Amino acid sequence: MRIAIITDAWAPQVNGVVNTLKATRKQLRANGHAVLMVTPENMKTYSCPSYPEIRLAYKPYGKVAAALDDFDADCIHIATEGPMGLAARRYCINRGLDFTTAYHTRFPEYLRARYHLPLALTYRWLKWFHKPSRAVMVPTPRMQDALEQSGFKNVVQWSRGVDTNYFKPGPREEATLKRPLYLYVGRVAVEKNIEAFLQMDLPGAKWVIGDGPMREELEKKYPDVRFLGAKPHEALPAYYNCADVFVFPSRTDTFGLVLIEAMACGVPVAAYPVEGPIDVVAHGKSGVLDTDLMRACFEALNLKRSTVREHALCYSWSAATQQFLTHLHPVRKAQSIPVVRSSLA
Numbered sequence: 001m002r003i004a005i006i007t008d009a010w011a012p013q014v015n016g017v018v019n020t021l022k023a024t025r026k027q028l029r030a031n032g033h034a035v036l037m038v039t040p041e042n043m044k045t046y047s048c049p050s051y052p053e054i055r056l057a058y059k060p061y062g063k064v065a066a067a068l069d070d071f072d073a074d075c076i077h078i079a080t081e082g083p084m085g086l087a088a089r090r091y092c093i094n095r096g097l098d099f100t101t102a103y104h105t106r107f108p109e110y111l112r113a114r115y116h117l118p119l120a121l122t123y124r125w126l127k128w129f130h131k132p133s134r135a136v137m138v139p140t141p142r143m144q145d146a147l148e149q150s151g152f153k154n155v156v157q158w159s160r161g162v163d164t165n166y167f168k169p170g171p172r173e174e175a176t177l178k179r180p181l182y183l184y185v186g187r188v189a190v191e192k193n194i195e196a197f198l199q200m201d202l203p204g205a206k207w208v209i210g211d212g213p214m215r216e217e218l219e220k221k222y223p224d225v226r227f228l229g230a231k232p233h234e235a236l237p238a239y240y241n242c243a244d245v246f247v248f249p250s251r252t253d254t255f256g257l258v259l260i261e262a263m264a265c266g267v268p269v270a271a272y273p274v275e276g277p278i279d280v281v282a283h284g285k286s287g288v289l290d291t292d293l294m295r296a297c298f299e300a301l302n303l304k305r306s307t308v309r310e311h312a313l314c315y316s317w318s319a320a321t322q323q324f325l326t327h328l329h330p331v332r333k334a335q336s337i338p339v340v341r342s343s344l345a
Contacts, residue, residue: 001033001034001074001075001328002033002034002036002071002072002073002074002075003028003033003034003035003036003073003074003075003076003077003328004035004036004038004067004068004071004073004075004076004077005021005024005025005035005036005037005038005077005079006038006039006064006076006077006078006079006080006084006085006087006088007021007037007038007039007079007080007084007085008039008040008056008057008079008080008081008082008083008084008085009021009054009079009080009082009104010037010039010040010041011041013053013054013055014230014231014232014233015187016104016160016255016256016257016258017079017080017104017105019233019257020104020160020257021037021079023161023163023317023320023321024317024320024321024324025037026317027317027318027320027321028321028325031321036067036068036071036073038064038067038068038084038088039084040055040056040057040060040083040084043057043058043060043063044057044058044059045057045058046058053211053212056082056083057082057083057084057087058083059083060083060084060087061087061090061091064084064087064088064091065087065091068088068091073331074330074331075099075100075328075329075330075331076088076092076097076098076099076100076331077099077100077101077102077328078092078099078100078101078102078133079101079102079104080102080104080105081101081126081129081130085101085129086129089101089129089132092132092331093132097331097332098134098329098330098331098332099132099133099134099329099331100133100134100135100136100137100327100328100329101129101130101133101135101136101137102136102137102138102158103126103130103136103137103138103143103147103152103155103254104139104254105254106252106253106254109191109251109252123150123151126152127150127151127152130152131153133154134154134329135154135155135156135327135328135329136152136153136154136155136156137156137157137158137324137327138155138156138157138158138254139157139158139159139160139254139255139279140157140159140254140255140275140276140279140280141157141279142275142278142279143254143255143275143276143279144156144157146275156327157323158320158323158324158327159315159319159320159323160255160257160260160315160317160320161260161315161316161317161318161319161320161321162257162260162261162263162264162312162315162316162317163264163317164264164312164313164315164316166234166237167236167237167240167260167261167264167265167312168237168264168265168266168309169241169265169266169305169309170237170238170241170265171241172241172242173242177205177242178204178205179204179205179244180202180203180204180205180244180245180301181204181205181206181207181242181243181244181245182197182202182204182205182206182207182243182244182245182246182247182270182297183206183207183209183239183240183242183243183245183246183247183262183267184197184206184207184208184209184210184246184247184248184249185209185210185236185239185240185246185258185261185262186209186210186248186250186258187210187211187212188208188210188211188212188213188214188215188218188227189212189213189214190213190214191250191252192212192249192250192252192253193249193250193251193252194208194214194218194249195218195249196249196293197247197249197293198218198221198222198225199222200293200294200297201294202294202297204244205226206222206224206225206226207225207226207228207239207242207243208225208226208227208228209228209229209230209231209236209239210229210230211229211230215227215229236261237261237265240261240262240265240267241265241266241267243262243267244267244301245267245268245269245270245297245300245301246258246259246262246263246267246268246269246270246287247269247270247271247293247297248269248270248271248272248276248277249271249272249293250271250272250276251272251274252276253275253276253277254275254276255276255279255280256271256276256277256280259271259276259277259280259281259287260280260312260315263281263286263287263308263309263311263312264309264312264313264315265309266305266306266308266309267305267308268286268287268288268300268301268303268305268308269281269286269287269288269300269308270287270288270290270293270296270297270299270300271287271288271289271293271296272289272290272291272293272296273289273290273291277289282311284303285303285307285308285311286303286307286308286311286312287300287303287308288300288303
């Protein structure tokens with residue numbers, strides 16, 4: 001098939017959406033599909049308000065339309081709800097083409113945390129955006145339930161994977177690091193609830209990998225925490241393997257790709273029992289889910305790293321991509337979709 005994927009999130013951004021799309025593209029191409037990524041690359045962009053590291057395309061419709069015209073896709077998937085996604089949505093509706101979408105990020109909760117915007121307002125806009133979609137792909141069963149209860153239609157599950165040949169147990173530098181070492185990887189921003197981790201009186205050391213609008217403020221507020229900044233995705237296994245516990249304080253993530261990356265390295269997770277972690281972490285085996293995050297951190301220290309790793313082996317990009325393929329729709333109803341089964345599944 002010829003599959004076009006339109007996204008506002010792309011390199012040089014480093015986040016779960018970008019990593020998911022890159023892994024999916026790799027699997028699709030390995031299965032013989034032609035994939036066009038329509039991204040803000042080589043377009044005029046501007047900084048996303050309060051997130052200067054995120055560049056949004058400025059008036060991208062012409063370039064999006066030209067790219068899709070030239071590619072003549074069998075299936076069109078709109079990955080994000082930003083300017084690129086809006087342009088692709090308009091293109092498809094104007095031409096009477098079917099398309100699918102994804103719900104990667106809980107923007108209503110993020111916007112409420114950052115700007116105090118009412119949830120109802122942003123959910124109303126998102127329902128408008130996704131309403132024409134033939135399938136709204138979400139990463140977990142609980143996220144599907146949450147959107148359906150909010151009035152979204154055609155919601156389906158598209159899980160995530162991890163490269164367990166790359167994210168795997170490795171050297172831990174036992175003699176040189178202060179123990180226990182608690183690690184956070186992600187955006188340094190209010191919607192990630194990162195201060196729930198930073199303010200805990202934990203013995204040992206705390207490391208933060210990531211960047212974001214709160215980094216400078218939090219570095220000053222928590223001088224005992226080591227802020228390492230953003231790291232390339234390929235550098236993360238070494239940092240995961242240094243950690244004794246991976247701490248995930250977010251209450252608003254739809255999945256949390258970093259959770260399975262950490263678990264694949266054998267690092268137990270400490271998190272709240274909320275959407276995202278509750279679908280990904282096996283409580284008492286690969287991590288501890290507790291309304292008391294400090295208690296979760298202490299109890300996670302008792303888990304066997306080999307058992308944690310074993311749970312992560314359940315997640316593969318091959319299986320996740322097959323799920324993605326089954327939800328795609330032909331751009332015109334007369335077409336049919338041949339699903340190629342991967343030998344890697």
